Amino acid sequence: MINILLFTCNLRLSDNHTLNEASKSNLPILSLYIYDFAMYYPNFFIGEASRWWLYNSLFSLNSDDQLNGKLNFFSGHYDIIIEKIIQKYQINGLYWQKDYSELDNKLISIAKKNNIRSNPCIGKLLWEPNNIMNKNNEFYKIFTPYKTQCLKFIPNKPITKPDFIMIRDNQTLSLDDLDILPKNNWHKKFDKIWKVGEKSAQIKLNNFINLYILQNSSILNNLSIKKDINKINNIKTEKNIKKLFDKIIYNNIYEDNILGYKTLREYPGIPGTSYLSPHIHFGEISPHQIWWEIQNKISHANQNNIIHYNCFLNEIIWREFSYYLIYHFPNLYNKNFNAKFDFWVDNYDKVKENAWKYGTTGYPIIDAGMRQLWNTGYMHNRVRMIVSSFLVKNLFIDWRYGAEWFIDCLVDADIAVNSNNWQWVAGCGADAAPYFRIFNPILQSKKFDPYGQYIKKYIPELKNVSIEFIHEPWKEYNSSSNYPSQIINIDETRKIALSKYKLLKNIN
Numbered sequence: 001m002i003n004i005l006l007f008t009c010n011l012r013l014s015d016n017h018t019l020n021e022a023s024k025s026n027l028p029i030l031s032l033y034i035y036d037f038a039m040y041y042p043n044f045f046i047g048e049a050s051r052w053w054l055y056n057s058l059f060s061l062n063s064d065d066q067l068n069g070k071l072n073f074f075s076g077h078y079d080i081i082i083e084k085i086i087q088k089y090q091i092n093g094l095y096w097q098k099d100y101s102e103l104d105n106k107l108i109s110i111a112k113k114n115n116i117r118s119n120p121c122i123g124k125l126l127w128e129p130n131n132i133m134n135k136n137n138e139f140y141k142i143f144t145p146y147k148t149q150c151l152k153f154i155p156n157k158p159i160t161k162p163d164f165i166m167i168r169d170n171q172t173l174s175l176d177d178l179d180i181l182p183k184n185n186w187h188k189k190f191d192k193i194w195k196v197g198e199k200s201a202q203i204k205l206n207n208f209i210n211l212y213i214l215q216n217s218s219i220l221n222n223l224s225i226k227k228d229i230n231k232i233n234n235i236k237t238e239k240n241i242k243k244l245f246d247k248i249i250y251n252n253i254y255e256d257n258i259l260g261y262k263t264l265r266e267y268p269g270i271p272g273t274s275y276l277s278p279h280i281h282f283g284e285i286s287p288h289q290i291w292w293e294i295q296n297k298i299s300h301a302n303q304n305n306i307i308h309y310n311c312f313l314n315e316i317i318w319r320e321f322s323y324y325l326i327y328h329f330p331n332l333y334n335k336n337f338n339a340k341f342d343f344w345v346d347n348y349d350k351v352k353e354n355a356w357k358y359g360t361t362g363y364p365i366i367d368a369g370m371r372q373l374w375n376t377g378y379m380h381n382r383v384r385m386i387v388s389s390f391l392v393k394n395l396f397i398d399w400r401y402g403a404e405w406f407i408d409c410l411v412d413a414d415i416a417v418n419s420n421n422w423q424w425v426a427g428c429g430a431d432a433a434p435y436f437r438i439f440n441p442i443l444q445s446k447k448f449d450p451y452g453q454y455i456k457k458y459i460p461e462l463k464n465v466s467i468e469f470i471h472e473p474w475k476e477y478n479s480s481s482n483y484p485s486q487i488i489n490i491d492e493t494r495k496i497a498l499s500k501y502k503l504l505k506n507i508n
């Protein structure tokens, strides 16, 4: 007798309930990774950047000393592969991490048909979507009451790694046989940017919450870091923020540290966030591990720092909310959550879409964001909001085109989080941004990239433009740069967008 353990988006050994459950009976475990290209949402395919991450994550998992190359790889549809395995062995149970998608139903019915025990295990989410309902037993559509309800339940603490015996199937493919890596070499550059796998995820979390990485120790002598970070939070005027930017950016004082998160997370030119998103998506680290590491810090933190920890946890809860919504509204990825928006009229234009995709719209913050995405597989959250608003509300291209491009290019591409955020920006989502909130790319750029640090990093054509003109290079007299001119006028398109939204408002 053996147990089957499926690895899906839980590519880790620590705090892995599926592994713990499968090993409880002391039976040998056949662990499988099935590369089911089509995934579990109709017409939804895993993107190229994600395929690069997945390959490396599987490589890392399989190289772990405890697994020691005993992960069995198969390619094809879940039902076909699992049926074959069931016929070959005497199976006690089928174990997988609950996916909260069609996959769960599929696996339950395979197990039932073959008379084996099915064991969907927790681990992906902090709160079960079915347990968080309002007084009328309906699901929450607004984030804050959802969060309040969630916080009434304490998430599980991480569990320790069990001992287990893994077996190897003689028909397993090699990881390379799965053909996961895209054929082009676009993803090659990611090798130098990202460190993939469970260990890297743990190190990243640990550095983010525990370390000040000081690049220039001579500056340390002149500064009290904590005092300085506290100052940031009290700073209201742009002038003072700029002063502080001098210190932070040019001296690289803080890097990836949580004790500035609430403020620094908004500035794309500063590495002020955790960069954990791809690790979380692939389950190299569990939300429970993150939750409890932060709770532990909160219990020892002084009052001034607690806002940063809570702000970070809030984002983790936004992730939960995305999964919650797609669980209760499975079409979130391709249908407007607010059906009124079905009457919104698009103006799809391939040329404009391409200018957006490849960062040649003539608006520096948009182009820097899209080029960051293309070159790194990642984009800063603030800039994701600006570029998505621009696509939908200035170019009048449906959010689904943008979401599809993100899914293809992001290493953290996540159907629930991506769809929820796109719908939020487009105004058609649950608890969405109000329709009149149309990000002005120039003002956003001035506010959040005041020194054009981010813009210059990704747009070499603008590297010699002065700070005065970096947000609107077309205003610079005698500009000799080969940077493209603006493809649309943001003031005119804003007016059109507002009138379109007003029409929708009157629909019942």
Ligand code: FAD
Binding pocket: 265, 273, 274, 275, 276, 277, 278, 280, 281, 312, 315, 316, 318, 319, 320, 322, 379, 380, 381, 382, 384, 385, 388, 406, 410, 412, 413, 414, 415, 417, 418, 419, 421, 422, 425
């Ligand atoms: P941190 O600021 O360090 O946040 C910690 C974690 O909280 C993140 O890793 C992520 O898991 C979660 N989180 C942060 N912001 C959000 C958010 N707005 N909504 C839900 N969860 C959040 N995130 C993805 O993981 N995958 C996507 O496909 C994705 N698509 C997006 C599309 C758009 C249009 C927008 C506006 C945002 C999208 N986000 C997506 C959310 C957010 O931009 C990223 O999670 C964040 O930038 C990742 O960087 P980080 O890990 O440094 O974030």
